[in-house]
Amino acid sequence: MRRTRHQAVRLRLALTAVQEGRLDQQAHAARALWNLLHELFTLSGARRPSWSYLDSEIRWARANVDWLNVLPAQAAQAVLKTYRQAWVNCWERRSMAPKFKPRCRVAPAVDIPQGRDLLVARVHRRWGMANVPKVGRVRFRWSRDLGGVARGGPEGAITGARLVKDALGWHIVFRVKQSVPVVATNDAAGSHVGIDRGVALPLALSDGKAYTHGAWLTRKERERLSLAERSAAHKERYQRPGQQRSRRLRTVYAEIKNLRARAKRRVLDWQHKVTSIISGHYAVVSVEALNVVSMIKSAKGTIESPGVHVAQKSGLNRAIASEAWGRTVELLMYKVADRGGLLIQVPAQGTSLRCSECGAVEAGSRESQARFTCRNPECGWTANADFNASRNIDQAGLALASVAGRAVVRQT
Template sequence: MLGVLPAQAAQAVLKAYFQAWKNCWEGRAQAPAFKGRFRSRMAVDIPQGRDLQIVRLNRRWGRMWVPKIGHVLFRWTRDLPVGRRADKGNRVSGARLVREADGWYVVFRVQREVPEPGMHAGPTVGIDRGIVKPLALSDGTFREHGPWLTEGETKRLRRLEKTRERKRRARKSGERNSRRLTRTCDQIVRLRATAKRRAIDWQHKTTTGVAETFSRIGVEDLAIARMVKSARGTVEAPGRCVRQKAGLNRAISGEAWGRTVTMLEYKAAERGGSVVRVPAPNTSRRCSACGCVTPGSRETQARFVCKNPGCGFEANADTNAGRNIDHAAGQAVSGRGDLRSTRSAKRQPPTRPRAA
């Protein structure tokens, strides 16, 4: 069987396996383990770009060569350095065929030389990530979105989920899924994939605009994995408000806060900016005007009113948190403060945001 497998594909598997152990040894991930066939994405790696033989047929379609498969047609949606446009510093170095819920996609790996970005001259900003307001900026603006699915698609998804559960209850233990149940599950997966594509599209457009506008972007260093941990507890110590916590976990996961920061980091670096992670404690409780943390200042979930007698600052709670994040990011960059000390500090004088 190994003789049939292309040597480049086998080498790519070994490289991915070695990288997985390296991430585990450096504390970025857990130890790699075997995945079930139904819990992993089907993919075909083509690590050598010279084997692709990419040809553009017309404005919409292109053709590529996949070892052991043959010629494959694909929709031409991006300009690729092929033919006379390809050279040593700008070429396609590999590709991957990935199976998604609605079909197969091809992802090309392009190697190109880019100039060193200059210093970004824009202003600074702090971003508070939330659920009601997905992104609240320190300048008082918000980046919001609507539901990822339309009303009709949401009703159809709910109807399909009820149908799936009804068919599962009718299935005997150990019996294989029927074709109708499999078709229902496929329809559910396609609808959820549609919602995910729309979410990623919104994140790409939003993060690109933020990275082009601001030079330094401050974000909270959140432990998202612990925030979405289940509150079910154990048999000896059962949790409380489990259903409410499960709904909150779904809302946090749906916003994909970690993916937003990842996009901001590489897009800001490409444009000469930077992303600074700051400690999260007290960013929503501290007054961004006087720097005091006074009980009761967070009157409601959306309103912040400083209870310091000499201040009385009022603002949107998320905007106030964004300003605190921007202040802390400025201290981290300038070196005037120790971010570790903000975990126990009760008072922190604010600093004015400055352009980097």
């Protein structure tokens, strides 16, 4: 039995100065086209224009506006398609209404919806080439195999791509469609595990294992970041409202952006490696269903009802955000499924207060952030608090799996 898997493969581009300039122009044209569509669609009142009318307006604009003509026709149609889908998601109550895209808050991006236009080829063990409309042949770092390209590589097809830019430069994200067998390739097909996500201990597993990491930036990099942030704050004091940013301030902002992007890539690298190990060793993985967005809300409160322990809550919010708990679950979700496993999200209520040995919930059992001691006189079990929570998560996941009809072999 086989199934179709859609996967995104992100690779780094190696562009010339001319190619980078052309991509920048296309990205700004795509963002401006979105804003023009949004203005035309929202300012028309109750009688909003049809999508076919907006399509005709895009064709006219590309033929008569020079700065918009730099955007390829397929990329312009992709902007309209994305804008239409954003409104459909809003009307079906899946997301908020589309908004205006300011230049300073939106990452530059250009879409290539047709895979046949890319003409991807592997020219070296470490390098590949792809065709970008109105840019030409570009080089990218071949750090991951693409389906249907290299001889002896995975079978599949490239259905499209998206060019995105961050602080470290331009990247190309290929959309790959592959046909993969539905089989369990885990080391132990009947194994299961519960995972507790934390700050002091990033990932605690119910079988006693734990995954930790160091600081995302080195000591010198943290000093550079702190110095750059203080310099930016000092220069902002002398910035007049509406005045164009000075070259020195833009340089400081670029350094801050580069350091934060470096830390983010290290976080993502660690998450990919850890989730690959976990998905390869366990058939059933259980995690807490956490609302991370609500957890990291500010504790400032209002003037009438000010918050308490605001500084401590702010530090906790930054620590939770740096761990990217939601992305860990997203990576586990598709990696476990690719190996024929099952990811279960269990309710988070009571996982930290319940004794995983006897099942009792007693007040004061959690002695501290890191220690759990059951207050049940007949039990008295003691262990690390995160380890106890992971065992509760695993037990709750097994209960949900049995209800769903998934056979699971319990670990001894």
